[in-house]
Amino acid sequence: MITYSKPPHPREHRLIFKNVDRQGWDTSIDCYLQDGGYEDLKKALGMEPKDITGEVKKSGLRGRGGAGFPTGMKWTFIPPNNTKPVYLICNCDESEPGTFKDRYIVHQDPHQLIEGMVISCFAVGAKIAYIYVREEFPQAAEILEKAIEDAREKNFVGKNVQGSGFDVEIYVHRGAGAYICGEETGLIESLEGKRPYPRIKPPYFPAALGLYMCPTIVNNVESLCHVKHIIRMGGDEYAKLGVPRNTGTRIIGVSGDVKKPGYFEIEVGKLTMRELLYELCGGPKDGREFKAVIPGGSSSKILRCDETFKIKGPDGSERSLDFMDIPLDFDTLAACGSMAGSGGVIVMDDSRKMSWVLNNLNSFYAHESCGQCTPCREGSMWMKKISDRIVDGDASPEDVETLESVAYQIDGKTVCAFGEASSWPVEAIIAKFREELVAETDPKNAEKPHNAESAAQRKFLAGESA
Amino acid sequence: MSVSPLQDSIASHETPGTKFFPPFEMTPELEAEIDERITHYPDSKRSATLPLLHIIQHKFGYLSAKSIEWVAKKLELEPIKVLEVVTFYPGFRQSAPGKFHIRVCRTLSCAMGGSGELMDRICELTGIDRSQSDSHHHPIAVSPCGRFSVEFAECLASCGTAPVCLVNDDFHEGVTAEKAEELLGKYKEEN
Structure with a gap:
């Protein structure tokens, strides 16, 4: 019987977070082994690598980092005639605002990740793997390095793992505080010791041309942990969790204006927004009402809590769906014009001004744009300048239109998805809260100069000497 | 002593925090740690750029022109290849922070939880003036005594326990402005 210092909600289904907040649990390998740890690795080493990939495909697992791309399919993109070394990278850059799940895995259950990684390395044929940990997790980097060392001592990592003839090394690589390193090709550039300017796809799909121009699989922390459970349960059994096309469990992090914010591991698609926000999170703060929700990390488009969506089912039939009835899966949120992303749900109540929310996000993206592509580098900064004016009360109605037009000049015109990430919040907030x-x-x-320079210019043009 | 050719290219200046950090000097122990770290990248030494800069910044507080040149030489790179990394990443500094560097999360969930008020309160208690700071070029402001410095960080990935901050390598959650004094107290007595 497992007891928790912070007990999970009865509606939760704990797989990945089984050991988070568990009483008597620590990060040592002995603790992990006593709990049956590394048994799934032993099982995997007795399988054919292609069968492991087959199980992951059957499981329907979709990447938990943000894009929701099927993990097993990603693995099969390694060119079949490849003769170069293959690398596996665990993306632990967790930097999408609103997202806080990988933090708990790497701080409290590092061996689960290592076991998932070694199985994945064996499946894709990688002999070297890196865990790219964001710089702001200094303790996690230490915990992981210690865990790898202990796993090496017990021969779960290193040469001839458990007598299988398979060699694998795992290293921890720390980032240095840049959001763009969460983008997989930017991450690879960073791991090569460079500025993390993302690479253009095609041709630089990491599975074909990744780290050092070799095939590289980049997966999120949570996705790699799921691999271990897929091997234990079998792909078909795992696929029974959740709903079709949206299988398994996932960790939802709720922050902002709810009574009880926190993390919840749920079966994908089995809970609605209403259940999440009222049952698990205790509803709005006293005397407040829910106003808007960002459902999957700050880059996902905001939804109004009083919205009704018209969505098409797979058979082409149309139905209407209230915001609160949206099931928490990948496909329905996409049909509603947003995305499940990284599972970071940010809730705003009626005390929040949307201009302030927008300006906070614009500041984030203006700071984090890597500067490689002009539309994003310039656009993110101009969007911040305009939203600064709105919150300062210095904006004219045309500024809102200008802001919107700047956003639409960014998305689809950049090397990486940061262009969309920075412009979607603006597009969605304006579309849904234009009147406000x-x-x-x-x-x-509109008549006012925006800075000292333009004030001087106007004076000059008006014929007044400076 | 020779003047570093990089000296004019980096944004280095004396701060009240400088006195808390030793000047850059390579020792056999440190170089052994660095050599071991380089072995983590058997396929390309250049990949060790970030880890080496971390090791040096952790010990010397910031990255001086000399240390950047040392890393370049060690990894057989042109110094600009290291400098461009230092100037890109917010996690690398060219001047000394305070002895205790506080990074307060600025992004949405923490902002809703009151991280702006927390920053103001910390500055009030430590006498830090942030009026000359900006997010891009001068993110760090140091207290007159040099013991504390502050910087706004972008999302520290603990949105459910907002507002949060890092003090050097220690993570603190649920730090509302009312708890700022208690937080600083943990570092005031420590020498």
Whole structure:
């Protein structure tokens, strides 16, 4: 019987977070082994690598980092005639605002990740793997290095793992505080010791041309942990969790204006927004009402809590769906015009001004744009300048239109998805809260200069000497 | 002593925190640690750029022109290849922070939880003036005594326990402005 210092909600289904907040649990390998740890690796080493990939494909597992791409399919993109070394990279850059799940895995259950990684390395034929840990997790880097060392001592990592003839080394690589390193090709550049400017796809799909131009599989922490459970349960059995096309469990992190924020591991698609926000998170704060929700990390498009969506089913039939009835899966959120992303749910109540929310996010993206592509580098900064004006009360109604047009000039025009990540919040907030934003503006502000330089220029043009 | 040719290219200046960090000097122990770290990248030494910079910054507080040149030489790179890494990543510094560097999360969930107020309170208690700071070029502000410095960080990935901050390598959660004094107290007595 497992007891927890912070007991999971009865609606949760704990697989990945089984050991998070578990009483008597620590990060040592002995603790992990006593709990049956590394048995799934032993099982996997007795299988054919292609059969492991087959199980992962059968499981229907979709990447938990943000894009929701099928993990097993990603693995099969390694060119079949490949003769170069293959690398596996665990993406532990967890930097999408609103996301806080990998933090608990790497701080509390490092061996689960290592076991999942070694199985995955064996499946794809990688002999060297890196865990790219964001710089802001200094303790996690230490915990992981210690865990790898202990796993090597017990021969779960290193030469001839458990007598299988398979060699694998895992190293921890720390980032240095840049959001763009969560983008897989930016991460690879960073791991090569460079500025993390993302590479253009095609041709640089990591599975074909990744680290050192060799085939490289980049998977999120949570996705790699799921691999271990897929091997234990079998792909078909795992696929019974969740709903079709949206299988397994996933960790949802709720933050912002709810009574009880936190992390919840749920079966994908088995809970609705209403159940998540009211049952698991205790509803809105006293005297408040829910206003808007960002459902999958700050880059996903915001949804109004009073919205009704018209969505098409797989058979082409149309139905309407209220926001609160949206099931928490990948496909329905996409049909509603947003995405499940990284599982980071940010909730705002009626005390929040959307201009302030927008400006906070614009500041984030202006700071984190890597600067490689002009539309994103310039656009993210201009979007921040305009939203600065809105929150300062210096904006005119046309500023809202300009802001919107800047956003639409970024997305689809950049090397990586940061372009979409930075412009979607602006596009969605304006589309859904246009009246509120315009109400904060004043047509008279169109006449005002925006800075000292333009004030001087106007004086000059008006014929007044400076 | 020779003047480093990189000296003019880096944004290094004296801060009240400088006195808490030793000047850059390579020792056999440190070089052994660095050599071991380089073995983690058997296919390309250049990959060790970030880890080496971390090891040096951790010990000397910031990355001086000399240390950047040392890393370049060690990895057989042109110094610009290291400098461009240092200037890109927010996690690398060219001047000394305070003895205790506080990074307060600025992003949405923490901002909703009051991280702006937390930053203001920390500055009030430590006498830090952030008026000359900006997020891109001068993110760090140091207290007059040099013991503390502050910087806004982007999402520290603990949105459910907002507001949060890092003090050197220690993570603190649920730090509302009312708890700022208690937080600083943990570091005031420590020498």
